[in-house]
Amino acid sequence: MKIALVGITGYAGMQLYQLLQNHPNVTQINIYQHDLSQKTPLWQVNNRLDHQHLAMALPYDSQQIMADNDVLFLATSAGIATQLAQPFLDQDFPVIDLSGDFRLKEPETYQKWYHKTGPTSQNLAHSYYGLADLNQNHQQHYIANPGCYATATLLGLAPLVQADLIYPDSIIVDAKSGLSGAGKSLSTSSHYLRANENMQVYKANQHQHIPEILAQLQAWNPTIPHLQFMTSLIPIDRGIMASIYTKVKPGIGQADIQQAYQKQYQAAPFINLLDEDLPDIKSVVGSNNCNIGLAFNEKTGYLLTVSVIDNMLKGAAGQAIQNMNQFFHLNDTSGLPLHPNTF
Numbered sequence: 001m002k003i004a005l006v007g008i009t010g011y012a013g014m015q016l017y018q019l020l021q022n023h024p025n026v027t028q029i030n031i032y033q034h035d036l037s038q039k040t041p042l043w044q045v046n047n048r049l050d051h052q053h054l055a056m057a058l059p060y061d062s063q064q065i066m067a068d069n070d071v072l073f074l075a076t077s078a079g080i081a082t083q084l085a086q087p088f089l090d091q092d093f094p095v096i097d098l099s100g101d102f103r104l105k106e107p108e109t110y111q112k113w114y115h116k117t118g119p120t121s122q123n124l125a126h127s128y129y130g131l132a133d134l135n136q137n138h139q140q141h142y143i144a145n146p147g148c149y150a151t152a153t154l155l156g157l158a159p160l161v162q163a164d165l166i167y168p169d170s171i172i173v174d175a176k177s178g179l180s181g182a183g184k185s186l187s188t189s190s191h192y193l194r195a196n197e198n199m200q201v202y203k204a205n206q207h208q209h210i211p212e213i214l215a216q217l218q219a220w221n222p223t224i225p226h227l228q229f230m231t232s233l234i235p236i237d238r239g240i241m242a243s244i245y246t247k248v249k250p251g252i253g254q255a256d257i258q259q260a261y262q263k264q265y266q267a268a269p270f271i272n273l274l275d276e277d278l279p280d281i282k283s284v285v286g287s288n289n290c291n292i293g294l295a296f297n298e299k300t301g302y303l304l305t306v307s308v309i310d311n312m313l314k315g316a317a318g319q320a321i322q323n324m325n326q327f328f329h330l331n332d333t334s335g336l337p338l339h340p341n342t343f
């Protein structure tokens with residue numbers, strides 16, 4: 001299979017490149033770079049690659065991409081896929097878009113949460129929300145890879161929401177991310193002096209993943225009215241922990257909850273249910289896994305679900321490869337790491 005990749009100078013694009021190089025079904029990776037006018041050694045484009053790296057980067061050209069490849073990955077900043085998508089949509093060429101541009105169904109919602117103009121509703125109608133561990137068997141050629149926080153949160157909530165086990169208005173998510181989630185551009189909050197040995201709550205009630213989480217929850221269970229969602233930056237390279245609090249409906253006990261999670265994820269190769277043994281971030285870093293643990297307080301009726309992922313893998317490049325595997329009817333786990341870096 002021949003792969004086109006745009007965005008190798010970013011964190012997610014580089015992670016994708018590393019995964020694709022080890023994918024058993026990938027025969028060629030063509031890198032396209034927006035600011036090149038001629039073929040250029042890849043190590044000159046991304047200085048994280050050493051000078052022995054022989055691959056070349058090519059100038060961006062949509063027609064050439066479609067002529068020479070089977071699928072395109074867009075690992076580009078918010079707003080760029082909106083500008084690049086049209087020729088691929090016109091020709092039904094498969095695209096896996098890691099940005100948030102095509103995840104929402106209404107242009108006004110994108111404008112409100114991303115503060116920029118996104119795709120038209122006609123174009124949005126062609127995209128598919130690729131939450132790979134749960135949404136499958138679709139026909140669309142444009143796959144919107146979910147956001148990192150959204151992935152951890154939705155995988156943690158799905159069994160509760162789908163089986164209607166919780167009060168619909170009781171969802172509170174307190175999520176924390178490492179710095180790679182913010183991409184390569186430096187900001188005041190990601191400056192070493194501010195981030196190191198610190199924890200910062202940010203985008204309170206304004207995080208751009210709120211609408212995509214809510215849309216998916218409501219697709220599963222229309223009674224969910226809203227959710228309370230908070231994000232914090234913690235001084236680690238990679239990883240997300242979503243601590244999800246929900247109030248369980250009367251008559252539902254620990255065994256019912258565990259059963260719902262087991263039923264949901266019995267055939268999901270990347271989801272590990274730890275039940276009452278709560279997961280930590282290092283248990284998934286380096287893998288495409290999502291580890292989920294539960295703590296039910298029978299006195300208060302509140303359930304804590306802890307969902308952890310590696311934001312660069314399950315939260316970005318790993319899930320994107322999983323979406324490619326599903327689209328081309330390959331094994332779900334092909335080319336994807338199932339074991340974390342550390343134990």
Ligand SMILES: NC(=O)C1=CN([C@@H]2O[C@H](COP(=O)(O)OP(=O)(O)OC[C@H]3O[C@@H](n4cnc5c(N)ncnc54)[C@H](OP(=O)(O)O)[C@@H]3O)[C@@H](O)[C@H]2O)C=CC1
Pocket residue numbers: 006007008009010011012013034075076077078080098099100146147148180181182183184185311312315316
């Ligand atoms: N990091 C993460 O954990 C996650 C990221 N995402 C999303 O994935 C996307 C990539 O993320 P990340 O790698 O972290 O971001 P980075 O900021 O690290 O990289 C952004 C990439 O977009 C490229 N780019 C910018 N402008 C253009 C343009 N006009 N045409 C083509 N390419 C362009 C940049 O190229 P150059 O620098 O050469 O201009 C760079 O390669 C983002 O939309 C992000 O929100 C999603 C889930 C998780």
Ligand SMILES: CC(=O)N[C@@H](CCC(=O)OP(=O)(O)O)C(=O)O
Pocket residue numbers: 078098099100146147148149177178179180181182183208209231233
């Ligand atoms: C730590 C950190 O800053 N994380 C980013 C997540 C980036 C992301 O996934 O954004 P998209 O929705 O555009 O894909 C954030 O909170 O905005």
